[in-house]
Amino acid sequence: xxxxxxxxxxxxxxxxxxxxxxxxxxxxxxxxxxxxxxxxxxxxxxxxxxxxxxxxxxxxxxxxxxxxxxxxxxxxxxxxxxxxxxxxxxxxxxxxxxxxxxxxxxxxxxxxxxxxxxxxxxxxxxxxxxxxxxxxxxxxxxxxxxxxxxxxxxxxxxxxxxxxxxxxxxxxx
Numbered sequence: 205x206x207x208x209x210x211x212x213x214x215x216x217x218x219x220x221x222x223x224x225x226x227x228x229x230x231x232x233x234x235x236x237x238x239x240x241x242x243x244x245x246x247x248x249x250x251x252x253x254x255x256x257x258x259x260x261x262x263x264x265x266x267x268x269x270x271x272x273x274x275x276x277x278x279x280x281x282x283x284x285x286x287x288x289x290x291x292x293x294x295x296x297x298x299x300x301x302x303x304x305x306x307x308x309x310x311x312x313x314x315x316x317x318x319x320x321x322x323x324x325x326x327x328x329x330x331x332x333x334x335x336x337x338x339x340x341x342x343x344x345x346x347x348x349x350x351x352x353x354x355x356x357x358x359x360x361x362x363x364x365x366x367x368x369x370x371x372x373x374x375x376x377x
Contacts, residue, residue, distance in 0.1 A: 205233060214294040218339055223346040224284065224291040234286060237293040238265060244300035251308040254376050263374040268292075271366055275358070279348045288347040292340060299336050303329065337363050 205213070205228055216222030227233070245261050269289065276285045306329050313322050341359035345352050 205230070210294065211298075214298050217291055217295050217343065218298070218335075220339065220342045222291075224287040224343055225346065227287045227290045227294075229286045230290070231286065234290050234293065237290060237297060241265070241293050241297040241300065244297045244304075247304055248300050248307060249376070251304050252311055257376065260374045260376060264370050267370055267373065268366060271362060275344070275362065276347065279350075281348050284347045288343060291343045291347075295336070295339050295343070299332060299339075303332055306332070 210233075213222050213226055216226075242258075242261055242265065246256060249256060249261075272289060272292065273282070273285055276282050276288065306325055310322070310325050310329060313325070337359050338356070340363070341352065341356040344350065344359055345355035348355065348358075350358070
């Protein structure tokens with residue numbers, strides 16, 4: 205899959221049109237996307253002013269991979285595991301790069317009095333976060349052959365569970 209095709213497919217996923225099955229089951233592509241997600245996470249943490257800890261980032265990536273594998277295993281859909289991870293990490297990397305300017309602007313304006321521009325930034329940040337949960341639900345719907353109304357709470361539950369476990373096992377501070 206070329207770079208243009210990958211970007212087009214990722215944008216289709218973000219618009220809830222693409223499916224994980226449209227991606228090639230390529231371990232090399234997954235490795236490239238994991239590295240891209242790691243890089244985007246480093247930029248994001250720098251924008252927030254958080255100390256870089258590669259071991260924490262790698263631990264969080266490993267936790268996410270294990271959680272997705274566990275869900276795929278429960279639903280007996282492990283043959284779709286590679287394509288599901290490719291879809292999730294392609295979307296994650298792109299959304300993280302989209303969040304960079306918003307997060308940076310929010311950090312720079314923390315001391316200022318709340319104004320309408322700051323509230324729009326906070327709303328944009330929240331909307332992108334919620335949209336990432338919806339997109340992951342779309343990916344899980346196709347990967348697990350579920351109805352969307354079942355995949356959405358699964359996606360939200362995975363998001364919340366991941367954040368709780370990651371905060372305990374791999375804290376940033």
